[in-house]
Amino acid sequence: MTSLRTWDVYLIGTLPSNEYVQQKIGRDKGIFINSQNVIQSVLKVVSKEPDHLPKERLFTCFSHDLEPFGFVDNSMEADAVREERLIQFLNDYLVVFNPSRKITASRNEVYQARDIQLIRKSDRYKEDDWFMPIPIFSKKKNGLSFEEFTTRLLNQRHVGKVPFVSTEPNDTPDIILWKDDDGSLTVFGTFHSHSYAYGGFCFMADDSLYVKPFPDNWMDDVYEVDESILFIPDGRYEDLLLLLKGEGASMHTSGNQSESAGEVAAAIMEVVRPNEIAEDGKSPIDYEQEELKFLDHFIQLTKENGLYYEAKDLVNFHTAMKTSNLVILQGMSGIGKTRLVSSYARALNIHNERQFTIIPVRPAWGDDADLIGYVDAMNHLFRPGDSGLVDAIIRAAKEPDHLFMVVFEEMNLARVEHYFSQFLSVLELDADRRIIGLYNDHLESGLKNANQYPAKIPIGSNMMFVGTVNMDESTYHFSDKVLDRANVINLHVLPFTRLRERTNVRTLTSKMSYPLFHSFKKQEETLQLSEREAECLWELHLQMQEAGRYLGIGPRVVRQIDRYLQNLVPSPYLSRREAFDLQMVQRVLTKIRGSEELLHPVIGSLHPESNEVVGGSFLSVLKRFEDISDFTETKKVLRQKAKELKMNGFTF
Structure with a gap:
């Protein structure tokens, strides 16, 4: 039985010298005819490898992988002729591939190049070149305008995905690129860390974000793959870092670019600081006034829904929702706890079941498997819980610019610290570490729906958790583990004469989004x-x-x-x-x-x-x-x- 793993990253490989092959694997040469009469070669990696990938490995490539690019092998010819033809063919190209590892039945590791692409070497290629991958973002790939992309970077929000770029925490790129419609490139940096969710990358810079156009006269030194990654020699990469931070002035672009977003960025955004650009990319937003408008909207909606709470209680609830990982509404039955949460969701522009999930807690729940789900070993499937919580978390991670709310009705019918235990520990972590485990990692490769339900899923910071509770003989009291992590708000009944009041209800439309709500914090x-x-x-x-x-x-x-x-x-x-x-x-x-x-x-x-x-x-x-x-x-x-x-x- 064999086990196969493929890494979803692009590497660049070349045909190594015979001396290098002998040093690494003890063979006399890197190209030979195997037992199936197929030409087999090895590739030496000449680009930066992800931190989690085994280093300095040679990857196997077969001649039939090269046939789509024009290589022709004649099995009737002498072995030496066939091998020399492949050497001459590969000498003209860089090989772009996905690395994979196969563990054979005898426990041997075999590394292979898959999904191969060929890029013809430029006239300026040098044999000792080592390439650094830089992710490329664009309106075509990510659906954002240049202004939207810049604004999201400045406010440390998700800017989208780039295929075949490592998403691991230790592989943060120092710089990234924006590709304009006319093909010009703009450089952003430098970044010290990132997080990654279904909404893609979220990059963290220091106090300043630098922006410069990519020099046109360097384009012969670099190689672009799938309009997603630019491979640049490490020497040029260091030059680019100096250029970006304003040093090495002689390396500035020659000025023959037509006016583009890159030039605008260089002119007005050479050094910018987070939160100085508004949502429209033009003028600052008075977030305090926006929040007061939102509160007035929320108060109006509660009246529209027949709820009569003191305004200070509503502001208290809103402030708790901004700052707590879990808010618990406590009070006697029938005072409108769930309706209050629904009104708040509506004020936040959360209208549909995709974003608003109500989970009635069941008394029999004893651990988080009752809430999350379990692995059906017989049918090789993960069975999510009937609560719908897992699907809600996955949807929220895929849509990081939308707010999602989960409401646990009668939360204390079962012991919260039992069925919600994993969440209590995870929710207090930093946003990029809030990850829930659905099942053990080693089971993932054997599950049919692992793509839909991976072993670990992130809880986006756009998710809000609320519980409603009644305190009576049928419920459990909260443990300190819960109380340490929650704002427990007591809702009080107002005088019944308030029910006689008539309110002139105004139908209001909310323009709330997660980025705007996040700006209130x-x-x-x-x-x-x-x-x-x-x-x-x-x-x-x-x-x-x-x-x-x-x-x-x-x-x-x-x-x-x-x-x-x-x-x-x-x-x-x-x-x-x-x-x-x-x-x-x-x-x-x-x-x-x-x-x-x-x-x-x-x-x-x-x-x-x-x-x-x-x-x-x-x-x-x-x-x-x-x-x-x-x-x-x-x-x-x-x-x-x-x-x-x-x-x-x-x-x-």
Whole structure:
């Protein structure tokens, strides 16, 4: 039984010298007649190999692979004549191929060149040339205009795919190319890393992105394959890096190019910084005003759907959705939790089932296979779960410029940390590392639908996860593993008199897209909490630690509170003081659970006459920090927890 693997990359090969062949594999020469009377040759790789491909291998090529390009072999001639004819033929060409490896039944590795193309060597070709591959993007291949492509690069968004270029993290190209309709090339760089999903490449540069036209007088030195890859000698590649960064002025283009997108780029974008170009590539966008317009739209839609929530609760929900990997809406049955999520989806321009997936959670779910699916070993298929989650993730990865939302209805009917365990670990990772495993990698080659359902699938940053929960005797309480990663929002019923109000409903059309929604997000890594806010959280942490060694506020929660406050858009609906109060309820008080003996010193007790909380270390800390918040909602929750301790002897 043999095993075959083909790498989806292009390499360039040439016929090596006999000395090189003898050194590498011990044969006298690189061309010979094999036992099937077919001329067999070996190729030496002369282009940069992907990091994951075995290095310095010789690849086998057969004469029949060359027949489409005009090579003719006459098996009746002498072996030496046939071999010499192939040598003379190959001396004129560079061989472009896909590398493959076959492991034979005797466990030998055989490397072969597949899907061969030939490129005639230019007059400037040198025997010691070593080629670097540069991906080429274009409107024809990627469906973007030059302005759209540039804007996406600047904002570190996906710019599309290039076939037969390595997508591995260690193979980030320093530079990439744009090909204009007239054939002129523009160079972009330099890039230090990239991510890759179904939307293609997303390149990360340092503070500056350099853009220059590719010199016309270098075109005889390079080789273009399928309008997708430019192979350039490594010496010219180094020259290009110098040219791109403004050094080596003598290497600038001679000026005989006609005016093109490349010249425009060189003139107005020699050094540009991310986020200075708007969506239309022309003028800056006031993202704060755009976000306020979106909030007004969202508030209007909730009214249109017969929902009556305070505007600050809607802003709280929106801010949590921007900054949390998972948002959980909690409240009594019948108050419109799912309708609220639907209204938000509509405000985000998510209208169809492709982008909006509702998953009713089943009580019997015990692990992530119930949610994701399983391998049907008998039929050699992966069977995705009935939830539709896997298909939603794959669709989102294929369409990175669209938002996708997944809603888990009655999320706590089963234990979240069991059926959602893999997601809880993955969602907190950086966007390019958020990968879910459907099954073991070694099974992939044996599954009939592995192309549709690969062993690993990425969770795009354009995916949003929401859960709705009821708290009653039929449900499970959340573990700390869930609470550390989620904003748990309590929705409250407003006075029923509000149901009598009539609203002049306006039909609004949303222009929201993922790039615009993403532009609302602020992700400053340095902690932006004020000194007093940080001190308050630390004091509360110490008091919780006094009550129990496993109680407290972890650094993860502090960073998430900070990110929430960073992303609070200035509005008349929700102030920073109120938002800090809400974060105390949603991120800190959710973790104060346990017996009266354990928590009474922290929570305090109810005064028999005023029905207010008295005593308790938590309340004393809040009083010392009233300069940063009134803690109105926090005190309400403390009162409820004190009541539960008194009546039940414990609180959740």
